[in-house]
């Protein structure tokens with residue numbers, strides 16, 4: 001008798017066959033990517049053409065080629081010439097924990113639906129809190145991304161700092177948060193979601209290094225207060241996204257303490273530097289914060305999407321979404337840390353603690369020390385390489401693994417230089433050997449690299465520089 005579709009979909013033999021084949025393909029992909037033998041980092045295709053391909057594939061494609069086609073038609077983060085967006089080239093074993101999570105599908109909202117990953121989540125967030133310099137009163141959660149984690153932290157901040165019960169009764173006065181103008185746009189979005197409005201997000205200008213202008217804090221705070229805005233939180237970026245510059249957390253901590261503000265550190269990208277013996281000082285002051293966000297899928301080699309949100313005072317984490325305003329844990333109340341859904345925005349989430357736990361179990365803290373230190377060191381060497389070349393200009397000396405630079409020539413004015421750099425980056429994208437991104441800072445167009453891949457070397461970057469020069473010379477001849 002023919003099998004039903006359900007029987008086919010759950011056929012364990014077919015699953016095993018496909019599984020072995022995919023793992024073998026990924027093994028080959030990994031080897032070829034790391035040695036740059038796959039050729040292109042990015043197989044550029046226009047959205048319309050790609051859409052047509054997959055429409056056609058759905059009708060007539062060979063399903064046996066499904067996984068292979070995806071490998072051929074997506075961006076290869078494991079290729080050392082990938083120097084683009086801030087996502088990790090995943091440690092391959094964390095793809096296996098991802099597989100387990102997808103397969104078992106424990107929803108994690110309550111303890112029963114994620115018994116072992118819930119215990120692991122407590123262990124890894126405790127470990128991160130200790131690294132940050134928090135106390136044993138601290139607690140954390142894992143959640144789906146830095147964006148959601150920042151929003152959650154700011155909701156916790158409002159709950160803790162505003163006496164009025166905003167959660168149940170809505171705003172009774174204009175509220176505000178302070179943040180650098182270079183902060184990730186999700187902080188602005190969080191403030192908007194919280195109903196703070198434009199006035200409620202007080203953007204402090206940056207200094208020449210693109211870090212929050214500490215000397216301007218009092219002025220901006222004073223102005224907001226005189227407009228009747230109750231400022232309740234300040235966010236430090238560690239680092240900011242465009243240039244990768246760390247804010248002065250120590251100074252922000254003092255300011256927050258003076259004015260009784262909640263101090264939140266957005267370390268989505270660079271919070272992982274707590275593991276680097278060499279670069280940890282960039283985070284001095286983080287231990288004085290009330291909450292911290294660290295993405296696993298950026299500088300901690302894990303797959304999208306997993307973020308640690310840590311609270312210095314564990315109680316704050318329990319109250320964020322509590323419906324009862326007067327809910328407070330007392331000494332006699334048992335803390336139900338194991339019912340994660342009460343403390344996260346999500347109801348259902350993936351079993352993301354598996355990635356973190358396995359990394360700690362197999363490699364300890366040291367792998368993150370090795371990785372972060374290597375990438376930050378490399379970026380400084382890359383900056384020196386460009387700094388010694390009269391045809392390149394860097395936006396700011398790097399403090400992390402993010403670097404913004406542009407091609408310059410004395411004959412070209414600002415306008416033409418902008419156009420040229422945009423068009424160099426476009427040609428690089430369509431060429432696909434390297435992948436980097438771009439940004440605008442004060443009206444100046446920059447190419448932007450995040451050195452995420454642990455196999456990128458200075459030699460790869462020299463090749464990139466040479467390639468950019470060739471393109472620039474060709475294109476500038478064409479335009480002049």
Ligand SMILES: *Cc1c(COP(=O)(O)O)cnc(C)c1O
Pocket residue numbers: 086144145146147148184186237238239240241266267268269295307
């Ligand atoms: C990437 C990033 C975010 C957003 O995090 P997601 O995990 O992409 O949601 C927030 N802040 C900073 C500083 C970032 O680098």
